[in-house]
Amino acid sequence: MQTTLPRTSSAPSTAARRWALPRRRRGVQKDQASPAWAVLAWVVALVTFFPVLHMVLTGFKHESDAVDLPPRLLPVPGIEESAAPAEGVSAEPAADAADAPAEATGGVDLRFDPTLEQYETILGREFMPFFRNSAFASLGSTALVMLLAIPAAYGLALRPTKKWKDVLFFFISTRFLPASGVIVPLYILFSANGDPKLGGFGLDLLGTMRGLIILYTAMNLPIAIWMLRSFFEEVPRDVLDAARVDGAGVMREMTQILLPMVAPGIAATVFISIIFAWNEFFLAVSLAAVGTSTVPIFMVKFVTAEGLFWAKLAASSTMAVLPIVLLGWIAQKQLVRGLSMGAVK
Amino acid sequence: MTRRILSFAALFALLLPMLVVAGGRATALAQDATPGAAGDASPAAAPAMMERDETISGTIDVGMVANPQMVALQDLVASGAFNEIYPNVTVRFTVLPENEIRQVITQDVTTQAGQFDVVTIGPFEVPLWAEEGWLEEVGEEAAADPNYNLDDIFEAHKQGLSTEEGLFALPFYGESSMVFYRKDLFEQAGIEMPEEPTWEQIGEFAKQLDSEEVSGICLRGLPGWGEQLAPLTTVINAFGGRWFDEDWNAQLDSEQSAAAIRFYIDTLREYGPAGAEGNGFTECETLFNEGKVAMWYDATSAAELVTDPELNPNAENVGFAFAPTQASPENHGNWLWNWSFAMAANSDQKEAALAFMKWATSPTYFQAIVEAEGYGRAPTGARASTYQDPGYREYAGGFADIVLQSLENANPNEPTIDPVPYQGGQFVRIPEFQQLGNDVSQQFAAAIVGQQSVDDAIQAANDMANQVAQDNGYQT
Amino acid sequence: MAVADRSLSPAYGRAARPSLFHRLWHQPVGRLLILPALIYAIIVTQAPFLLTIYYSFQRWNLQRPSTRGFAGLDNYKFLLTRDHAFRDALLNTAIFTISAVLLSLLVGLFYAELVNHRFPGRGVVRTLLITPFLVMPAAAALTWKNMLLNPTYGVVDWLTRTTLPGNPSPNWLGVYPKESIILVLVWRWAPFMMLILLAGMQSISEEVREAARVDGATAWQEFRSITLPHLSRFMQLGGLLGTVYIVQDFDPIYLMTKGGPGTATTNLSYLTYRKAVEASNVGQGAALGVIVVILSIIVITLLIRWLDRMMRGT
Incomplete structure (x- = not known):
């Protein structure tokens, strides 16, 4: 395929070449940065990452260690004898530990005795249904998004109408209404009875997976179309024309020629869509809390009136973010490529 | 390649504890299964x-x-x-x-x-x-x-x-409301909490107990009609103030109401914990249990939480008093x-x-x-x-009687000293109060932080209350 | 190119004329492919929006159904002429959006430049840097509020208290509420900008860089004269997408400051929540929602036009 790539105008070709010849870029030696650069980069990265690290570590602490300052950052199993109080030990040492910040000028102890008690409590509260609901909602809506967005983006890339930019803008504009502004109308529309003054027409979608998937699809459709269209635009016109001259049908054109070329872009779009759906909080709480609770709802449950249990909250937050963070880490290269495509044209 | 190995190493470092937890979970589940038998036995007394x-x-x-x-x-x-x-x-x-x-x-x-x-x-x-x-x-x-x-x-x-x-x-x-305090700190300061304190006394105690490590008193500052305004409204009641007079004219800027609001905000600003405008019930409870505040005025349902040794290392030092009065010994706020x-x-x-x-x-x-x-x-x-x-x-030896009496005495039908056209001790029972309360409490929070003066906040709050009464047909 | 101002109206559904089937059949294939997504978006987003418009002309407090009725323009009049909170929220939204988008771009550019050079552990650094974008905003907000910015237990507070001269111990969310919200927004969106800009940097041909280096260009000169110009389109994309999302931002404000103290951090999204949900005032909430849509269309249209002109300039 690479050999037939024609030199089109300016910018797009570089990007197109990047998919076609991934090896080449890797082969080029970049400048080796100075050690100072490396140190700077590491410091910046650790500072940026610190909130997440702090959250994850706190989830493995006893509650009494969780509020200590300076934060205890070093998990050292089995040190409860020396400094950190463990469960079961009388309340006295816990009080000392709580007073620690006041006397922090003395020896600073950054160690803590890691524990799984928070996770045991949390998992004792039935985490799996929430996880399953989040997974269904994210994957289901993403599948539907792709089903709608791929043809639409391709269609837009062909520029079938002079108003194609308006169409694109319309999709983006569907995101302008704040969720909080539409929530009551949505609630009424989703309820079984609807608004009696408007004939009582309701969809009976409250608390259902269907309802959540429908909304998340609408939520992610604009950015998916936006991203995918840019990818399709990347495909050189000649390739499309050639396919058409060959008498290939639209379907063949899409599945056999286009899709493989834009696969990285599709992957990136899929990831973005999953990330936004998984992390969505407000619609889930408002419309699906009864019956189809997702992971964010599980998490806020631990913000209770019982007291602020940082460790428990941190552990539940960690559980909530973990799947997506891991997915994002694995998919970061696709994300890097995918997100930037919109800039090319 | 090393990069890849490094990222995976980092990933596993994070994942490992999770896997251990997953393992632990399996045993935990198995344990859960057995007490089922015990669970069958426990409600045996119930059918009686x-x-x-x-x-x-x-x-x-x-x-x-x-x-x-x-x-x-x-x-x-x-x-x-x-x-x-x-x-x-x-x-x-x-x-x-x-x-x-x-x-x-x-x-x-x-x-x-x-x-x-x-x-x-x-x-x-x-x-x-x-x-x-x-x-x-x-x-x-x-x-x-x-x-x-x-x-x-x-x-x-x-x-x-x-x-x-x-x-x-x-x-x-x-629940009604009451005061929780640290007996040991009172002893250290050489002061004694009466069983039925006045707000003036509470303010004095807060001043004496306030130090670098321990703040004098925690009161809810977190905006919200059900958060900040619950205790604040009972203080207004105790001071002889009210939200509205009988003709639904806002009375937050009346002498008594304004004195109560000023007292509440000034006490928090001077002797309250840092970030008082973000403290609700839960935050105050945590601060009290962590030993960061000497007194706390809030719902009686907190009594069980502050006396639980697992939550509060100082549980045995917690003392209790009735919700303070001010203008009349009869009016404890009626929470x-x-x-x-x-x-x-x-x-x-x-x-x-x-x-x-x-x-x-x-x-x-x-x-x-x-x-x-x-x-x-x-x-x-x-x-x-x-x-x-x-x-x-x-x-509940320490607090049962105070709670019982408070519940029996609270009268939300006549919550204030001067007559009012509404019911509710720590709220005003009209549908619009949720919005009004949230807006007003935001004004007070801004005053707690020092964004605006207390008097400006009171004036703004009073105007809002009048507006609501006018717009919704309460004032004729 | 013309970005039409009528884009939002359901005018696109106007194909509903007698010859609908006939017309569809003779559409170019591209248009047919767009149709499913278009129809889906119109039905799912415009149906509730029409309902919102309808409610914006109603006087309706959910808790007082008996007083429900036609309100004409009262809700709009109230918001636009008498509601101080609305003006504050409008201003806050502008402050949050402009500063968070620009700072995210700047910080994202810095991140991207950092990892665009080779050094040991570069992959791990990049991984750590993108993480804030992946973390659920609700979880991040709770962590920032309770474990980092809390005046008693927060790490940030502790750091300034112990390391800065004068031991300042500001109550971040109380005294610097806007700055705190912007900090959290930038923390989350800078990695997103980095993702976009990084690909832009990687698409700069090595030959050009090499040539510059052979000519003795310093790293800064190379960055200024090669990297930056090349990145302008990528920055525009980032700015546009960032604006669309940050204008709507809700979770951190809801979970960290509840819009306060006072109205210091109430943006339009949160104000809408307070009216429509907390206060059960459906009419005002809906009117506010409609106003936000109109404002967004105007602002984003102008932004796109402006970017377009800039792009043609280059």
Whole structure:
């Protein structure tokens, strides 16, 4: 395929070449940065990452260690004898530990005795249904998004109408209404009875997976179309024309020629869509809390009136973010490529 | 390649503990399975009071606020205690923090969407919603059941949950307000807390106890009609102030109300913990239990939390006093709240819903939860019999009598010294109060932070209150 | 190119003329492919929007159904002429959006430049840097509020208290509420900008860089004269997408400051929540929602036009 790539105008070709010849870029030696650069980069990265690290570590602490300052950052199993109080030990040492910040000028102890008690409590509260609901909602809506967005983006890339930019803008504009502004109308529309003054027409979608998937699809459709269209635009016109001259049908054109070329872009779009759906909080709480609770709802449950249990909250937050963070880490290269495509044209 | 290895190493470092947890979970589950037998045994005493009923069947959806007492209820139902008595009723819970559950319940009930059969609400909503026809009368059936003993429930609670049509909710647990303080710190400072302090004294104590490490007093500063304005409104009541006069003219800038608001905000600014405008019930409780504040004025339901040694290392040093008075020794602010179970009028599972509501608010439940989790998780403050229970009296020796008297004396129907056209001790029972209260409390929060002067905040709040009264046809 | 101002109206559904089937059949294939997504978006987003418009002309407090009725323009009049909170929220939204988008771009550019050079552990650094974008905003907000910015238990507070001269111990969320919200927004969106800009940097041909280096260009000169110009389109994309999302931002404000103290951090999204949900005032909430849509269309249209002109300039 690479050999037939024609030199089109300016910018797009570089990007197109990047998919076609991934090896080449890797082969080029970049400048080796100075050690100072490396140190700077590491410091910046650790500072940026610190909130997440702090959250994850706190989830493995006893509650009494969780509020200590300076934060205890070093998990050292089995040190409860020396400094950190463990469960079961009388309340006295816990009080000392709580007073620690006041006397922090003395020896600073950054160690803590890691524990799984928070996770045991949390998992004792039935985490799996929430996880399953989040997974269904994210994957289901993403599948539907792709089903709608791929043809639409391709269609837009062909520029079938002079108003194609308006169409694109319309999709983006569907995101302008704040969720909080539409929530009551949505609630009424989703309820079984609807608004009696408007004939009582309701969809009976409250608390259902269907309802959540429908909304998340609408939520992610604009950015998916936006991203995918840019990818399709990347495909050189000649390739499309050639396919058409060959008498290939639209379907063949899409599945056999286009899709493989834009696969990285599709992957990136899929990831973005999953990330936004998984992390969505407000619609889930408002419309699906009864019956189809997702992971964010599980998490806020631990913000209770019982007291602020940082460790428990941190552990539940960690559980909530973990799947997506891991997915994002694995998919970061696709994300890097995918997100930037919109800039090319 | 090293990069890849490094990232995976980092990934595994994070994942490993999770895997261990997953392993631990398996054993935890196995352990959960065995106490089932014990769970069968524990409610054995229950049928003596409530009889097994197989005739009632159905599935009900219950929306509850995620307070510890409700979580305990959820756990007990999950352990099978409820189905011991009603084997054919399935209960599905939706448990969320107060803010979120309030939103969901309010939308569900007011739009008549019918997701819930039973919801936890309080005396603010019940009479308003009952008058709209959204709630089902439950008093008649509850009174007819001798095992339920409706007379045992505090009269003030029942009044707050009633309209002329009857009783529309059954209280699960109730609360008035009181002062919690650290006896050891008072001793160190050489001062003594009277059993019935005045706000002036409290302010003086706060000044004396305030130090680098420990703040004088925690009061709720977190905006919200149910947060900051609950204690603040009772202080206004105690100072002889009021929200509105009989003609619905706003009275927040009256001499007494303004003095109360000024006192509240100035005390917080000078002797309160840092970030007072972000402290609600939960935050204050944490600060008190962590030993960061010497006094705390809040709901009586906090008593069980501050005396729990697992939550508060200084549990044995906690002292209690009545809600302070100021203008009159009779007016302690009249805080009265309860979380109650109400039934949606459009429920199609009314029999099962009523069975659940009655069970959860019955002496049978109290006994079952005490056996399962101890007194700390039991719903209190709703029934007089709780305060005759010898076990509870022993457990709550330090505060049981203060709570009991406070509950008996609180009079939300006449909350203020001067007459008012509204009801409610720590709120004004009009539908618009949620918005008004939230807006007003934001103004006060800005004053606590120092963004604006207290007087400007009072003026702005008063204007807002007048606006609401005008716009909604209260003022004629 | 013309970005039409009528884009939002359901005018696109106007194909509903008698000859619908006939017309569809003779559409170019591209248009047919767009149709499913278009129809889906119109039905799912415009149906609730129409309902919102309808409610914006109603006087309706959910808790007082008896007073419900036609309100004409009262809700709009109230918001636009009498509501101080609305003006504050409008201003706050502008402050949050402009500063968070620009700072995110700047910080994202810095991140991207950092990892665009080779050094040991570069992959791990990049991984750590993108993480804030992946973390659920609700979880991040709770962590920031309770464990980092809390005046008693927060790490940030502790750091300034122990390391800065004068031991300042500001109550971040109380005294610097806007700055705190912007900090959290930038923390989350800078990685997103980095993702976009990084690909832009990687698409700069090595030959050009090499040539510059051979000519003795310093790293800064190379960055200024090669990297930056090349990145302008990528920055425009980032700015546009960032604006669309940050204008709507809700979770951190809801979970960290509740819009306060006072109205210091109430943006339009949160104000809408307070009216429509907390206060059960459906009419005002809906009117506010409609106003936000109109404002967004105007602002984003102008932004796109402006970017377009800039792009043609280059």
